[in-house]
Amino acid sequence: MIRLQQLPPLALYVHIPWCVRKCPYCDFNSHEARGEVPQQAYVAALIQDLEQALPLIWGRKVCSVFFGGGTPSLLAPEWLDHLLSRIRALLPLAYGAEITLEANPGTVEAARFAAFRDAGINRLSLGIQSFDDHHLEALGRIHDGAEARRAVERACAAFDNVNLDLMYALPGQSVAQALSDIRIAIDHGPQHISAYHLTIEPNTTFHHRPPPVPDEDAASVMQDAIEAALDAAGYRQYEISAFARTGRQCRHNLNYWQFGDYLGIGAGAHSKLSFPDRILRQARTKHPQAYLSGVGSGRHIESERPLTRQDLGFEFMMNALRLTHGFPPRLFMERTGLPISMLERAMAEAQEKGLLLRDHQRIAPTPLGRRFLNELLQIFLDD
Amino acid sequence: MQDIRNFSIIAHIDHGKSTLADRIIELCGGLSEREMAAQVLDSMELERERGITIKAQTAALRYTARDGQIYRLNLIDTPGHVDFSYEVSRSLAACEGALLVVDASQGVEAQSVANCYTAIEQGVEVVPVLNKIDLPSADPERVIQEIEDIIGVEATNAVRCSAKTGEGVEEVLEAVVARIPPPKGDPAAPLKALIIDSWFDNYVGVVMLVRVVDGVLRPKDKIRLMATGAQYLCEQVGVFTPKSQSREALSAGEVGFVIAGIKELKNARVGDTVTLASNPASAPLPGFKEIKPQVFAGLYPVESNQYDALRDALEKLRLNDASLQFEPEVSQALGFGFRCGFLGLLHMEIVQERLEREYDMDIITTAPTVVYEVKTKAGEVLRVENPSRLPEPSRIEEIREPIITTTILLPQEYVGPVMTLCNGKRGAQKNMQYMGRQVMLTYEMPLNEVVMDFFDKLKSASRGYASLDYEFLEFRPADLVKLDILVNGERVDALSLIVHRANSVHRGRELVAKMRELIPRQMFDVAIQAAIGANIIARETVKAMRKNVLAKCYGGDITRKKKLLEKQKEGKKRMKQVGNVEIPQEAFLAILKVEDK
Numbered sequence: 019m020i021r022l023q024q025l026p027p028l029a030l031y032v033h034i035p036w037c038v039r040k041c042p043y044c045d046f047n048s049h050e051a052r053g054e055v056p057q058q059a060y061v062a063a064l065i066q067d068l069e070q071a072l073p074l075i076w077g078r079k080v081c082s083v084f085f086g087g088g089t090p091s092l093l094a095p096e097w098l099d100h101l102l103s104r105i106r107a108l109l110p111l112a113y114g115a116e117i118t119l120e121a122n123p124g125t126v127e128a129a130r131f132a133a134f135r136d137a138g139i140n141r142l143s144l145g146i147q148s149f150d151d152h153h154l155e156a157l158g159r160i161h162d163g164a165e166a167r168r169a170v171e172r173a174c175a176a177f178d179n180v181n182l183d184l185m186y187a188l189p190g191q192s193v194a195q196a197l198s199d200i201r202i203a204i205d206h207g208p209q210h211i212s213a214y215h216l217t218i219e220p221n222t223t224f225h226h227r228p229p230p231v232p233d234e235d236a237a238s239v240m241q242d243a244i245e246a247a248l249d250a251a252g253y254r255q256y257e258i259s260a261f262a263r264t265g266r267q268c269r270h271n272l273n274y275w276q277f278g279d280y281l282g283i284g285a286g287a288h289s290k291l292s293f294p295d296r297i298l299r300q301a302r303t304k305h306p307q308a309y310l311s312g313v314g315s316g317r318h319i320e321s322e323r324p325l326t327r328q329d330l331g332f333e334f335m336m337n338a339l340r341l342t343h344g345f346p347p348r349l350f351m352e353r354t355g356l357p358i359s360m361l362e363r364a365m366a367e368a369q370e371k372g373l374l375l376r377d378h379q380r381i382a383p384t385p386l387g388r389r390f391l392n393e394l395l396q397i398f399l400d401d
Numbered sequence: 402m403q404d405i406r407n408f409s410i411i412a413h414i415d416h417g418k419s420t421l422a423d424r425i426i427e428l429c430g431g432l433s434e435r436e437m438a439a440q441v442l443d444s445m446e447l448e449r450e451r452g453i454t455i456k457a458q459t460a461a462l463r464y465t466a467r468d469g470q471i472y473r474l475n476l477i478d479t480p481g482h483v484d485f486s487y488e489v490s491r492s493l494a495a496c497e498g499a500l501l502v503v504d505a506s507q508g509v510e511a512q513s514v515a516n517c518y519t520a521i522e523q524g525v526e527v528v529p530v531l532n533k534i535d536l537p538s539a540d541p542e543r544v545i546q547e548i549e550d551i552i553g554v555e556a557t558n559a560v561r562c563s564a565k566t567g568e569g570v571e572e573v574l575e576a577v578v579a580r581i582p583p584p585k586g587d588p589a590a591p592l593k594a595l596i597i598d599s600w601f602d603n604y605v606g607v608v609m610l611v612r613v614v615d616g617v618l619r620p621k622d623k624i625r626l627m628a629t630g631a632q633y634l635c636e637q638v639g640v641f642t643p644k645s646q647s648r649e650a651l652s653a654g655e656v657g658f659v660i661a662g663i664k665e666l667k668n669a670r671v672g673d674t675v676t677l678a679s680n681p682a683s684a685p686l687p688g689f690k691e692i693k694p695q696v697f698a699g700l701y702p703v704e705s706n707q708y709d710a711l712r713d714a715l716e717k718l719r720l721n722d723a724s725l726q727f728e729p730e731v732s733q734a735l736g737f738g739f740r741c742g743f744l745g746l747l748h749m750e751i752v753q754e755r756l757e758r759e760y761d762m763d764i765i766t767t768a769p770t771v772v773y774e775v776k777t778k779a780g781e782v783l784r785v786e787n788p789s790r791l792p793e794p795s796r797i798e799e800i801r802e803p804i805i806t807t808t809i810l811l812p813q814e815y816v817g818p819v820m821t822l823c824n825g826k827r828g829a830q831k832n833m834q835y836m837g838r839q840v841m842l843t844y845e846m847p848l849n850e851v852v853m854d855f856f857d858k859l860k861s862a863s864r865g866y867a868s869l870d871y872e873f874l875e876f877r878p879a880d881l882v883k884l885d886i887l888v889n890g891e892r893v894d895a896l897s898l899i900v901h902r903a904n905s906v907h908r909g910r911e912l913v914a915k916m917r918e919l920i921p922r923q924m925f926d927v928a929i930q931a932a933i934g935a936n937i938i939a940r941e942t943v944k945a946m947r948k949n950v951l952a953k954c955y956g957g958d959i960t961r962k963k964k965l966l967e968k969q970k971e972g973k974k975r976m977k978q979v980g981n982v983e984i985p986q987e988a989f990l991a992i993l994k995v996e997d998k
Contacts, residue, residue, distance in 0.1 A: 215952040234922075238947030259952050288958045301958070333959060336966070390924050391950040396970040 020330070020355035025292050026278040028075060029082045029270050030109065032064060032101070033284030034090040035306045038124075042158045042223035043185075043216060047286035047304050048088040056310070057097045060284075063313045065104045067283040067302070070316065072108065074291050075281055080109045082116040082270035085139075091121035095133035102138045116179075116269040118143055123161045123169030131176040141268075142173050143181040143210075148188060149202045156189040156229060157216075170206045179266065181210035186244060187237035188216055189229035196240040197247060204251045209266035213244050214259045257340050258391065275337045276345065277353040285309035297325045297354070328400050330354040331361055335398045339391060344375070344382025361398065368397045402654040403583050404470065407612065408528075409477040409492050411517055412502035413510035413868065417532040421502060421564035421573070422460070425476060426643065428570055429462035459597070459610055459656055461640035466578045474577065475640075475656040477597060477612075479516070484745030486872065487692050488598070490519050491672045494688055495597045495612030495656060498526040498581025500573065501548070505531040505539035505561070509547045509839070510868035511810035517552045526581050527552075529559035530573055535566050543838070550836040551810070586653030591682040592616030592624075594675040597656070599666060601720040605637075607663035610656070611675055614686060617652040623678040624661055627685040631668055632678050633661035666723045694726050694742025695803065695873065696749055696769045696852050697786040699895060700756070701738030703763035703975055703986065708737045714760035715739060718752060725752060730787070734895045734979045735765060735989070740787055743769075746852055765977070767895045768992045769852045774801040774876045789894040791883045794934060800899075801876035803848040806831070809859070810841050811867035818862040826850035827901060845874060849899065854993050884909055886916065887930040887937075891980045895989055910939040911995040919988040922946035927982050 036051040037044075083105065085098070093101075102117070118141040119134055121127050131142065148154050149163045161169070173180045182203045186196040203211055215237055218224045232240070245255060253261035257275060260268065273280065282289045286304035290297065300322045303309045312318035325333065334354050338345040350358040358381075365381070368374035373387035373394040387394045412418035462474040479492040493499060499520045503509055520527055529548050531541050541561060548556040560576050562569030594611040602608050611618075618624070622635045639647040640657040651657045663669050674685035702711045712729075719725050726742035743749040749769060756762040773785045776799040777792060785791055791800075807828075811819055813835070823830070823844045832843035851871065859867050882905050886896035900908050909931030916929045920943050927943040951962055976983040987994070 217952050234947055241948070258950055286958075333963070336959060336963065386924070389948040389950060390946075392966060392969060393924060393949055395966055396973070399967060399970050 020295065020297070020327070022292055022294050022297075022352075022355040024352065025078065025294075026276075026353050027081045027273055028078045029084065029273045029278060029280040030080050030105065031270075031280050031282040031284075031287055031289075032083065032085045032090075032105075033282065033287040033302075034060075034085060034087040034093060035285040035309075036092055037087065037089045038092070038122075039158065039160055040223075042227075042229075043218070045219035045222050046088070049306055051092065055092055057093060059310055060306070061093075061097050061101050063310050063318075064101060064283055065108075066313050067318060068105065068108055068281075070313075071281055071283065071289075075109075075279075078110075078279075079112050080115060081112045081278075082273060083111070083118070084270040085119045087120055089122050089127075090119050091127040091130065091134070095130050095137050098134060098139070099137035106138075116141055118181075118268070118270055120145060121169075121173070123166045125161075125165055125168075128165075128169040128172045131172050135176050140177070141179040141181070142177045143183065143268075144169060144173055145183045146170065146203065147183065147185045148199050150191075150195060150199065153188045153191055153195070153199075157185070158223075167202070167206075170203075170208070174206055174208060178209070180208040181212060181268065182206070182208045183212045183214070185214045185216045186240045187232045189231055191232060191240075193236065193240050193243055197243050200244050200247050204247065204253070210260070210262045210268060211248060211253055212260050213241075213248070215241065256342050258388065272341075275341050276349065277334045277337050292353075297330065299323055299325060327356060327360070330356060332395075332398050332400070335361070336395050338381075339374075339383050339387070339394060342382070342388065344380045346380050347376070347378070350381075364397045368394055371397075373397070402586065402588075405473045405475065405583050405654045406498065406577050406581050407475045407477065407496045407584055407654070407656055408498040408500060408577055408581050409479045409496045410500045410502055411479065411493075411513055411520060411527075412532075413504070413507075413513045416502050416504040416507070416510075416513075417564045418502055421500075421530070421532060421562070421570070422476060422478065424564050424567055424570045425474075425574065426460050426462060428574065429464045429474065459641050460643040461646075461656065462642070464574055464578070467575060468578075472578050473655075474574070477656060484743075484748045486515065486519070486870075487690060487744075488671055489516055490523070490688065491595065492597055493520050493523055493525050494672075494686070495595055496520075496525055497584055498528060498577065500577070501527050501529045501552070501554070502532050503529065503544055503548060505534045505541050505544050506536050508544050509551050509810065511808055511841075511870045512868055514552055514810060514841075515808065515870035517554070521554070527554050528576050528580050529554060529556040530576075531559050531561045532564055534561045535563040535568065547837050547839060551839060551841065584654035586613070587615045588617055588653040590615035590653075591680045592618055592622075592675065592677045593682045593686055594618060594651070594659070595686050596626075596669060596671055596673045596675060598671055599669040599723070601666050605660045607661075607666055607669045609659045609661070609663075609669050609675070611651070611659055612656045613651050613653050615653050615682070616677070617650050618659065618675070618677075619650045624659075624675050625678045625681060626669065626673050627676055627682070628670060628673040628689055629668060633663055635659060635661045666720060670723065692724055692744065694724065694744060694772075695848060696743045696745055696771060698741060698743070698749060698769045699730055699732060699735065699738055699767040699787070700727070700741050700753075701732065701735040701765045701767075701895075703765055705736045707762065710760075711739065711756070711762055711764065714756050714762055715741070717760070718755060722752070724748065732767075732789075732895045733891075734893045734977055734984070735767070736977075738765075742786065746856065763975075765986045765989055767989055768898070770899065771803050771848045771852055773803075773881070773899060775799070776801070785899075788883055788897040788899045791897075791899065794882075799878050800881045802879050802881060802899075804845055804874045804877045805848045805851065805871040806874045807844050807846055807851070807869060807871035808841060809844070809867055809869045810839055811863050812838060813840050815863040815866060816840050816842070819859065819867055822855075822858055822862045826855060846871075847877075847879065847901075848873070854995075882933050884912070885932045886912065887928075887932055888920075888979050888982050888984065889928055890930075892932075893979050893984070896991075898992060905933055906938050908992075908995075909933070912992055913939045913941045915991040915995050916988055917941040917943055919991055919994075920982070920984055923982060924949075925981075 036055050037048045040050050119139045120143045146166050149166050151163045248261045255261050279292050285306045287302050289300040301320050303318050303320045309318050375382050375384050410418045460476045464472045477492050479489045545556045560572050593614040596609050598610040624635050625632045637660040638651045672689040676682045715727050724744050727739040730740040775783045777796050778798050828844040828846040834841045880902045882902050884898045884900050886893050913929045913931050926945045929941045930937050931939040976985050
């Protein structure tokens with residue numbers, strides 16, 4: 019039994035499960051849109067989903083909204099506008115709430131950026147991945163380098179809060195090429211850059227037919243170079259893969275990492291919701307068709323379970339230790355309702371191994387702990 | 402007694418012994434077809450998979466011969482592997498005859514040769530049988546020639562059969578009746594019964610399978626086991642058909658079981674003589690031997706909290722396997738475990754597999770080693786079963802290693818590679834005999850070299866055609882040294898090895914190179930060194946991993962990422978910690994995985 023003194027901040031996640039083409043590295047819940055995306059039906063389903071979920075978050079203010087996918091920019095701006103107005107009507111959005119849309123740098127999408135902004139989106143996250151034609155092709159992306167540049171220009175013109183997603187350790191990529199991608203991104207002056215090490219996930223095309231990616235040592239050299247270049251350009255790393263100019267950290271993601279609450283609506287969306295005496299995780303049906311047909315009768319919730327003490331301790335750490343500056347010790351009790359002393363033994367071990375720093379102000383991974391985060395986190399897993 | 406025939410079957414693995422036994426039992430109506438498991442004499446699951454018989458069993462059968470007479474046949478099963486040669490010799494000692502079953506296409510193999518020699522030495526009548534004559538590749542004439550050339554028994558009138566189709570099986574039984582002599586023995590003389598086999602039954606305790614040589618044994622008789630002198634009250638006697646059936650007595654010439662309230666298997670040793678306490682025989686039957694384990698290895702639970710469970714499992718196995726020895730042992734690297742002694746490599750493998758399969762144990766086994774005799778400067782002679790227990794070199798006067806005589810039978814074309822292999826294993830050739838198409842090589846070889854990986858290498862050097870048999874010869878002084886493995890400066894006791902000085906540097910290099918492949922990269926560099934005393938003779942480094950972190954982890958669905966971390970952690974739990982280095986289980990057997998360049 020846990021007891022929460024106060025409920026954490028709440029975010030809203032909206033999943034749009036379609037893509038023009040499934041990328042060979044992607045293990046997200048995305049489906050190739052064959053023919054027309056059923057926008058109207060899906061938006062209606064999302065609204066119904068949200069309405070049904072309202073009792074779980076009654077009276078709570080929403081601090082951020084994130085449209086993720088899939089490719090949310092496949093939604094026509096009119097539909098997004100409609101959806102956002104319903105969200106505003108149903109939920110109290112905090113003043114100045116961050117509202118992010120993930121977008122592809124394709125020509126069609128780029129032409130819609132201004133309209134997305136007018137619909138109420140105030141942060142755009144562009145899935146650039148690379149500016150190099152060959153690497154983009156290897157990644158199965160449908161845009162090329164020139165399109166990517168044009169899209170970034172248009173995004174930066176339309177929004178004052180832009181994130182560029184980049185990947186490194188791409189098939190056949192050299193350190194110089196990885197660095198060149200980062201430089202081009204920096205030159206466009208976005209507020210936020212995410213740089214991900216390409217990982218081969220199970221159940222992806224790359225997993226079945228592994229591409230010739232740089233080895234661990236080369237990838238590590240790339241990572242060091244990328245981090246240094248970003249830092250020199252004023253992008254401060256605040257999470258394993260996230261870099262931002264001052265004050266431009268992604269509030270929505272930060273909420274995840276600080277173990278805040280989130281309601282996820284849409285196919286396959288996950289939620290974490292706190293109540294005074296329990297914390298729940300929920301997942302919605304993954305397949306768009308099943309989701310669409312299930313929402314009406316409440317069959318769109320695929321699983322729901324309360325988190326145990328052990329889950330809470332580990333899952334909090336799994337998120338919070340991704341942050342460069344970790345977390346203040348009191349946050350643990352605030353978010354889990356449990357005393358941080360329950361992790362004493364594990365923390366002592368992590369500290370002894372040089373992976374964890376702690377004082378009265380904060381608990382944070384050391385630089386070694388950040389590089390070996392998996393080793394650090396495993397210490398907090400139950401035996 | 403004239404109607405009794407006691408016989409066993411000598412055959413190489415896969416030459417169809419069990420199938421033939423099944424047919425014989427079926428033909429004599431020992432079991433109805435429905436009761437017939439695929440191969441009734443091989444009762445253990447493991448045996449069935451490996452196609453070998455580990456514990457000898459028996460069947461008392463009634464056969465109506467063509468002459469119209471009813472014969473009482475006792476088929477005594479024999480184990481079919483080099484590690485169990487003593488059991489084989491005891492089974493044969495209980496017989497007047499043996500069927501030598503040879504695959505009509507594959508020909509004679511070393512194992513059968515050795516067992517046949519044992520049979521001939523004991524005066525057992527050998528009746529050759531060519532099995533699998535239904536196969537298109539069968540070449541009976543050639544195999545008959547081989548039997549005569551290699552074993553030296555007359556084989557022109559060998560019975561030809563196919564146990565699989567049943568063809569010729571009746572002729573086999575006719576040959577048993579006609580060519581194997583009935584037992585001799587005196588029912589009126591003091592009781593002498595040979596223990597052919599013994600095993601533990603949960604309900605009645607130890608069951609002994611005996612061949613009564615002289616005298617009569619009845620329930621309520623007070624018996625004495627002559628090797629130990631222990632006395633018991635005979636509770637029950639009977640025969641296996643192969644189902645057990647009680648009898649009122651077992652008398653001279655007969656084979657059957659005895660139950661006498663014996664609690665521990667070690668009190669009813671194979672080869673011992675059973676006599677009556679009231680009227681004992683003047684001398685036991687010849688041939689009893691105390692069998693000593695030849696091969697030793699450390700067995701450790703993968704997870705240290707499984708130590709008690711492992712001990713319980715080993716104790717249960719020992720209930721039915723008197724040749725299994727074990728005692729507690731502590732390794733710095735592997736924690737608490739057991740030093741186990743085995744008859745040979747197959748025996749070790751069987752024990753390992755039974756622990757894993759029947760007792761669901763997760764175990765780490767160290768590389769097998771042999772027993773060394775160490776003469777210290779102080780004049781004592783120590784038996785060293787674990788390389789890490791070898792005394793300091795300054796205290797050692799002499800180390801003696803066990804030498805075996807090994808007989809290898811192989812087709813001519815592989816003689817070259819096999820001789821190269823034997824020489825590389827410090828073998829000394831004693832004999833080479835051409836026998837038709839086959840060659841018999843005799844070598845004296847250190848057992849130490851054989852337990853490592855000799856079988857596998859022999860198989861690959863001869864494309865699987867060579868067969869081998871060996872027996873212990875003597876302990877012989879040799880220039881041996883202890884090779885230690887250090888991981889980040891710490892000596893890993895479970896990896897210590899005793900090797901010949903001439904091979905030590907080479908072995909050390911191979912071993913650390915293999916270890917480097919087997920130890921995963923960690924957060925820091927890992928140095929692997931091989932040392933003799935204080936001398937480092939080889940070194941390899943496992944370079945530090947650069948990072949271990951999940952690039953992308955949004956709060957959304959964390960379950961899969963969590964599973965990944967759990968899997969990584971699970972993998973680590975199966976590793977052993979030496980200092981702060983995690984060593985996977987395979988690394989403890991690295992020496993067996995070294996490839997010859």
